[in-house]
Amino acid sequence: MKLLDKYNRISLLTTIVVIIVTGFIYYFTISYILTDQVDKDLLVEENEIFEHVKLNHNLPEVFKSEDLKILFKNIGQDTMPRQFSNTQFWDDKEKEQEAARCLQSWVRVNGVNYSIHIIESKVETEELIRLIFLITLGIILLLIIALITINRLVIRNLWQPFYDMLRQIKLFNVTDQNSITPLTTGIEEFRDMNDEISAMSARVKQDYQELKTFVENAAHELMTPIAVMNSKLDTLIQTGGLNDEQGTLIGDMYGTMGKLTRLNKVMLLLTKIENNLINDQEALDVRATIETACSEFQDLAYNKALRLHTELTDVTLFMSKTLLDILLGNLLGNAIRHNRPGGIVTVKLNQQALIIQNTGKFDTLDAGTIFRRFQKASDSEGSGLGLTLARQICENNGFRLQYSFEDHLHTFTVHFK
């Protein structure tokens, strides 16, 4: 639920409750005042009757009126309390019962007591009340509508900086160059929040940048000692007089040095790709690039007695040749390395996607974890960063790299769009 809706709901509910309560109070107050007015009229009538009796010593003649009735009744020597009450009034003209007010009293005429009932219809009072009530209701409704409309417009306007900020936060990417720009708003809360968010994003970016610079520098700094060790090994094997055991040990060291070097290089490459530092984009004939890559791998495939099928169509992509070569090298290399002897590698290329399928030693791989860094098969000699690298390249070019296991084939698909 949006803040505006929530606010509107609460304010509307409150308004309605308040209006109902005040409506009741209003109604009863007016009703009371008007009843009081009627009662005063009744007292005036009663007084007139008393005056008449005092002067003439008989009961006054009663005239029939539309909204007033006076009734006398001989009650002998009884008296009755003087009191007001609510009652009904039969309107001959309208042929209906109407709410009315009654004053009950008594008067002594020539030694006989008479009860007096003065009844006055409240129909006009009621109508007045209804009218006042309707007008008030109309005004209140108008007020509510005006309030909601103004709320909607004003609040939407007031919250505009918030939505602007939100949009920026949604677009915020720690690897991007663009940061969150400060907003110009007169509202202090939003300005504060925006300032803090801008500062935070800048801080996050800087931390991230520093971390990456550190990784890059660390990898670079490692290269020199590795280079020294490598050169020393190269020199050591020239010394001669090494026996088989020593030779094997040195061979193992070479292998480890090679792994270390590759790992370092891939880490540097990954940093570079993440930073978008490889900017040699050009229109590439993907088909020709794949054919070259396949011929590079032909010997390896032959060595493992693999059958390499290709189904290629002409596709042109605008991207870095370096990165396309690395992507193909990794995917094809994996398809061959993790294959079983006598297996199959299929490469398909069309306008939508590049699909590389291979038979393998294992059943389906966990699509959720294979792209993770340093995730690799237990017997793999690779760096564990190959697929991470492949996926990063895809992401940078707006492609989507997907793994699936179809018909006993490990399938890597690069969706171009």
Add this chain to the structure above:
Amino acid sequence: MKLLVIEDEPGLRDSIRDYFTAAGNICETAGDYPAALQKINLYRYDCIILDITLPNGNGLDILQEIKRIRYPDGILIVSARNSLDDRLQGLHLGADDYLTKPFHLSELLARVMAIVRRKSYDGNHLLVFNEIEMDLQAKTVTVGDHPIKFTKREYALLLYFIVNKGKVVSKNALAEHIWGDGIDISDNFDFIYSHIKNVRKKLVDAGCKDYIQSAYGMGYKLHDR
């Protein structure tokens, strides 16, 4: 061949010097920017191996200086920074080649030899090793008068061995030379083995001596005997 190694890391500098000297070259060294500038202004070299990250100075400035005075020395840049920009800038400034650290000494020698060969305009494209004759332009090999048909990779291997004759060349160096360093090939040494077997067989079949010997599981060596 007379070479200058400009490299600030003593361990690497000494290894390079020893390797090149043992291969019968004159190899001088410079450990920092001023020493390097002094040497290039005093002497001429067939090839200068230049590390571009030097203390108190940038190697690219040395490169610019050499090119400004129009010295004909071949230049091979060696750098820990494998960035495309550095590579392009170096080559644009007139370097002949670019090699990223870490590298194998055999690879460095092969690259230097290639530069020196390109630089010497004596029209001789032939590389002769005893009875083996390699035409570097036509990329053909003959033993005696018999032309031998080599694949691209076998040819590259043979050339690499001849350039590094008398040296033990590690399997890793061979694999990286043939495959480049873009691909994880560590589990494909078998493949190197079968290639070398083919090269040896083709040479022996053509009546050549079997020069290439395995060196204890570390690598191979082309014996000059």
